[in-house]
Amino acid sequence: MDWIQLILKISKQQADFVSEVLMGLGSVSVAFSDTNDDAIFEPKVGETPLWQNVTITALFDVGAEQDYIKDTLKKFCNINEVNFALLKDRVWENECKKDFHAMQFGKRLWICPSWEDSTQLPSDAVVIDMDPGLAFGTGTHQTTDLCLQYLDENPPIGQSVIDYGSGTGILAIAAVKLGANQAVCVDNDPQAVVATLSNIKNNQLESQISALHTDNEGQLEKVNLLIANILAKPLVGLCTHFSTLVKSGGHIALSGILHGQVEMILSAYGEYFLELSVRQKDDWCRVNGIRK
Known part of the structure; x- marks a missing residue:
């Protein structure tokens, strides 16, 4: 089915009202995105922040009355520039496949989606079978990349591992495929636990990796x-808890840290961990340490 796509550039203050008007006009989908590529990190609990300049993308049935929509937005929302475009129907699953290919991390570690042939990878490749999904963590973000690089450089051979905030379970899977004896994935999102269990099964690691909700x-x-x-x-808040979960002489690898936040991580974890070091990729950092 084809769609009519409408894109509007508005201010933060207009966002809620304009979206309500669009839904009232019959829009089947309204999405917000950032007009100026300004990132929002760590909103307060219960808040849904928006950028100062917001782009709204709305979809309408192909037979929607474009003149009526345009006149209504002009009258009630004071929006004069309204442009429509025809969005042709596509197999969206295949569109996703175009953008997600096998990726290498470090020397040996690879993530390979189901639609690519892993036999074409190098003979010494350690392959994680994983498709993009709802939970966070398929290697494309710098924070996941930093953790995978750590595992590739420091294979946890014969070790026990906790992947805390596991998302897809990608780090636990990588750890076991690189030699860990066992791993436990922990997440506070039920969807992440479901995604993790599915990925564990796809990688045939049910006997070595378990997944649980933080409640358990x-x-x-x-x-x-x-x-x-x-x-x-959250890492600062979990510092004491993490210290109780790592054996003396054991290691910790923390990611999801912006460069300007490194000092508060080092200050918190310095009480329990030695030899803290930092690795950076773009604006993001990873902190490693050894339990006292």
Whole structure:
């Protein structure tokens, strides 16, 4: 089915009202995006922040009355520049496949989607079978990349691992494929737990990796390595908890940290961990350390 696409550039203050008008006009979909590419990180609980300049993309049935929509937006929203475009129907699953290919991390580690042939990768490749999905963590973000690089450079052979804030479970899967004996994935999002269990099964690692919700993490035991790819403020809040989960001499790898937030991570974790070091990629950082 084809669609009529309408794109409007408005201010933050207009966003809610304009979206309500568009839905009232019969829009089947309204999406917000940033007009000026200004990032928003770590909003407060309960807040849904918007950028100062917002782009709204709305979809209408192909038979929608464009003149009526345009006149209504001009009258009630004071929007004069209204442009429509025909959005041809496509197989959106195939569109996704065009943008997601096998990716290499470090020397040996690869993520390969199901529609690509992993036998074409180097003979020494350690392959994670994973498609993009709803949960965070398929290697494309710098924070996940930093954690995968760490595992490739420091394969946890014979170790026990916790992947905290696991998202898709990608880090636990990588750890086990690089030699870890066992791993536990922990996340506070039920969708992430479901995604993790599916990816564990796809990689045939059910006997070595388990996944649980944070409500059930009381069963966790101390491990040799804890990896947490979340955000800086939660990492600070979890510092004491993490210290109880890592064995003496064990390692920690923390990601999801912006460059300007590194000092507060080092300050918090310096109480429990030695030899803290930082690795940076673009604006994001990873902090590594050894449990005292």
